[in-house]
Amino acid sequence: MRNLFTLLAITFLTSIFSQQNVVDDFEGDGTISTWFGDDCGLNTNFSNPFKTGINTSNTVLKYIDKGGQYANVRFDVPVNFDLSTNHTFSVKIYVPSSSITGSEKNQISLKLQDGKISAPWSTQSEIIKTIVLNQWQTITFDFANDTYINLNETSAKPIDRKDFNRVLIQINDENNNSNVTAYIDDFLYDGTLNDNNNDNSGPDPVFNHLVWSDEFDGNGNLNTENWFKQIIPIINGQSWANGEIQHYTDRIDNSYVSNGTLKILAKKETYSKNGVTKNYTSARLNSKFAFTYGKIEIKAKMPFGAGTFPALWMLGQNITETGGYWAENFGTTGWPDCGEVDIIEHWGENQNFVQSALHNRSSFGGTVNKGGQVIQNASSEFHVYSLEWNANKMIFSVDNIVHYTYNPENKNIENWPYDAPQYLLFNVAILPNIASNFTESAMEIDYVRVYQEATASVFDIDNLTDVRVYPNPVNDKLTIKMPNLEGVSNVNLYNITGKKLYTFNQNSATQTHDFSFLKKGVYLLKIETKSKSKFIKIVKN
Structure with a gap:
């Protein structure tokens, strides 16, 4: 009986780990953690302003299209949908007429795409439904029986395809600049995500062994055993990527430790280096620790100011980047083939929005591999920004709330250079749209910690006999x-x-x-x- 129980337990646990519902009631009980607004504002924790009719729940998703040409909200799932048996999605929606400008048809469309390729829209299959204003209603999208539109007319029927892993919701069509606000609740897919045939469906490693950290105790300069200050501009020795307009310096004025935190201070000041004069200074730090796989936790507070662009991120140790700590001895590969992982980025003009992103050969620059969330008081309170990185996927979160998972189905050199060591970078950049009244502001970091999986050790005592x-x-x-x-x-x-x-x-x-x-x-x-x-x-x- 005990052995039968063991077998049943393993079977049950395997079933639990290999199947996942796709549902969100926006009350904290959903399974969707990757909601993202594409040229569209969203709030997944908005108090329901219309507790009437079929929906008296407390919390809904607020969709705010302020004229975005292709505005939508979307989410990704870690395993592709199998629509051959279960093929229906449903959602509740309320659109107040007072929020609408323009003369577009009142409608909601649900689009399925392959979000793992550089042009996900090219794979799109879409169902459009008419909506009634000023009332809650449940809209269903049945990809077996409803009329659908394949962007590529030669594509197979949706129920015969296995490449969908992204869901987009769009209100009142696209290719317009009209405004519309909608409230969305109780999203549901009538099937489950089944990962039984995925080689990566085993349990994720547990990263609980602290291997490297900096608690930033003390006062003064940084611990030089941990950090290198990168100061040589990477573009022709003159400038930095992203249109940044600052000099990075190795002065204590721009990066230092005080009162238990690291400060990376961006300042408005005239500063000349290597024959180039700029009007802003800041710091860009490289860790002297590189690693493959693990959990990274960074407790940080963002700077203030439109035009500030702080980032906590990683690059492949093998990058051939001018002036980088690792380039001389390890540099063999250019960007983006080395792989870039943006644990978190923040833009001062979008005060409480933070985003994670990945850049590699499959998509870089304006990468499609990204996801973010709105947090409270990004610049006045500390938050814990985390990345869990294993051989199969990367999971990004803030204060334990996941907002993006990167998990290419068919990993190759194009989309997964992330099986080699990466190192950490912390910086605050200044962009050309910096506010004219900006003087200085700091990103503060309370700690950075890297955990990896504890492994069997050859030093464990091997003294048990008669086994x-x-x-x-x-x-x-x-x-x-x-x-x-x-x-x-x-x-x-x-x-x-x-x-x-x-x-x-x-x-x-x-x-x-x-x-x-x-x-x-x-x-x-x-x-x-x-x-x-x-x-x-x-x-x-």
Whole structure:
């Protein structure tokens, strides 16, 4: 019975991890974490202004189109939709007539796209429905039975396609400059995302081992063992990317530690370097630590001022960038092939909006690989900006609220240069639209911490005797025999690189465990009692 329970538990957990609903009630119970406004304002935590009819819920999504030519809101899902069986989306919507300018037809369209390519719109399939103003209504989009429009007329029927992973909602058409405000609630897809056939569907690694950090204690200059101040402009020794108009300096005036935080101070001042005079100064820091995979946490407060452009980000250690800390000894690859990861960016003119983005050969500059969220008091309060980066995906969040996941289905050199070391960069840039009354403002960082997965160590004591495992190699069932077992033994399963995959208990002297879920390969078992442990190599057929 115990073995049956183990098998059922594994089956149940596998089912839970491999299937996901796509739903959002905007009350904090949804599964959609990547809402994004494309030339359109949105607030996913807006108090319902019209608690009438079919919708008296407290919180809704507010959609604010202030004349964006192609304004829409959208979200991405980590696994492509399979519309062959379940093919209907539904949403509640309320559009007040007082919010509308222009003469466009009152309608809502739902568009499906492949958001993992550089031109997602080229894959689009769309259903358009008429709406009634000034009342809540439920609109359904059935891609099997409703009239749909494929942007590419040669595309297959939506129910025969497997490339959709992005959902867009657009109110009152596109290619216009009219205003419209809408309130959206209870988004639902009638199926689930099924990842059973995805090789990456196993449990994500747990990054809980602190490997590098800076708490920015003390006062004065930075810890030079951790940081390098990059000052040579990367474009012909004269200027920086993005149209930035500042000099980055290595002076303590622009980057220093005080009262327990790092300050990167952007200032309005005349400053000359290498024969070039500019009217603003700031700092750009490179970490002297590079790593592959992990969780990065940065507690920071953004600067004030329209035209300020702070960023907490990463570049490939292999970048050939002028004046960068790693370039001389590791530089082999240009941008964007080295891979750029913007953990967070902030624009002073959009005070409480923060965004994450990725730049690589598949999309760079005005990249499509991005997502963000509105937070409260970005420049007056500290927030924790996080990235979880593993071999399969990157997950970006603020204060534990996820706003973007990057997970290309078919990873290649074009879209995934992220299997090599990256290093951290912190900077505050000044853009040409800087406010005329700007004098100075700082980005403050309380701490930066990098966690990685704890792995099996060769220094673990291997002193547990009289343990047998059989058969080895194993097909589906592995028996562990521990004649001298007292109490419960903890068993950890690692892959050959030391990554922990699974933990279970040995509750009796002889117990058979189900290993059918494992792929073929070589693994390590670490069997532990209160005071002893033993490693045993097993082979899975």
